[in-house]
Amino acid sequence: MSLTYKQARRGKMDFWIFITILILLSVGTIMVFSSSAAYAYSRFGDTYHFLKRQIIWLAVGMVAMIFVSNIDYRKYAKLSPYALLATFFLLLITTFVGVEHNGARRWLGFGSLEFQPSEILKITLIIYLAYSMSKNYRNMGTFLQGFAQYVALAGLFCLLLATQPHISCALIIVCVTAIMMVLAGTKIRYFVACLGGMIPVIVFLIFKFDYIRSRFLSFLDPFADKSDDGYQIIQSLYAIGSGGLFGKGIGRSLQKYLYLPEPYNDFILSILAEELGFVGIVAVIFLFGLLIWRGFKVANNAPDRFGSLLAGGITALIAVQVVINIAVVTSSMPVTGMPLPFFSYGGTSLVFLMADMGILLNISRYSSYEKF
16 A cells, blocks of 8 residues: 555456456346246236346446446545535435335335335445545544544434435444544544443334334244244245255246245345255355455555545445345345345346446556465
């Protein structure tokens, strides 16, 4: 990170990041088809309903990733405050006039053309934090300028997300912000003190909001209400357990036949475990581990602090979502809507994710290390 902006020259992108993304996308697309075919036929009379849409969004995402990978990442720095402010207003509009699905108001748009501003928030906040922390690096060890101001910023967006409600995204924002703060030099003892103060707040939220309390209780004992709150996680565990070592084979899952709700979305990993078994799960986790390792390698070798923190934040975003998704589907934490990157069905979320990967690939072009 000793190089200045002018000294850094553009080179080749990280081969391992690029090829790992392509493998994850390929396996993910196969799993979207396998996990959605039964539901798509029962709902739409078309086995390929979700696959066709996923391929379209995948093509758009590939274009976005390649396009963004050729844009100098340093151009985002000074624009980041305005982008974050625009995202704030989008979230505010969503809270009042957004499109509602399943009791949650998280979308803007109309008809089939809808998107979640929270997907934009993930990257605009990461870019702004990288820009702010890189300018404020001398004060990152202090309480007010290195801890309190970033906690307050994350808290503001979490409050907005809670009104929708979108607790899973709020959890991502908290985790990614904390990781970036640590990477930038914030003292760990501030987090320890803050965590102690947060315990009463967490307890209050559990008892205050019925849907949080019901998810927490079903996490403690999903079989206590196996036909309602515990139903989804029980079906997920059935799928994972029945996969065994090598799985039943692609397309041979039983839980996807209208037992596990929306198996092509947040619980797609459960279907993968049923069809590809323990070996398949380990292979997918290895691929994510490789991507995360290479992402942090980019961050460690970036030519400037902004690039380092930006690469670290994007990599942390992937890591947090993967860890939480695995924890949810294995009943290691309460159920929350957390898509598995590159696997879960989704349009705008996939496009924004691949655009994020484009930024990471661009930073790797200016980083000095072995890329093949």
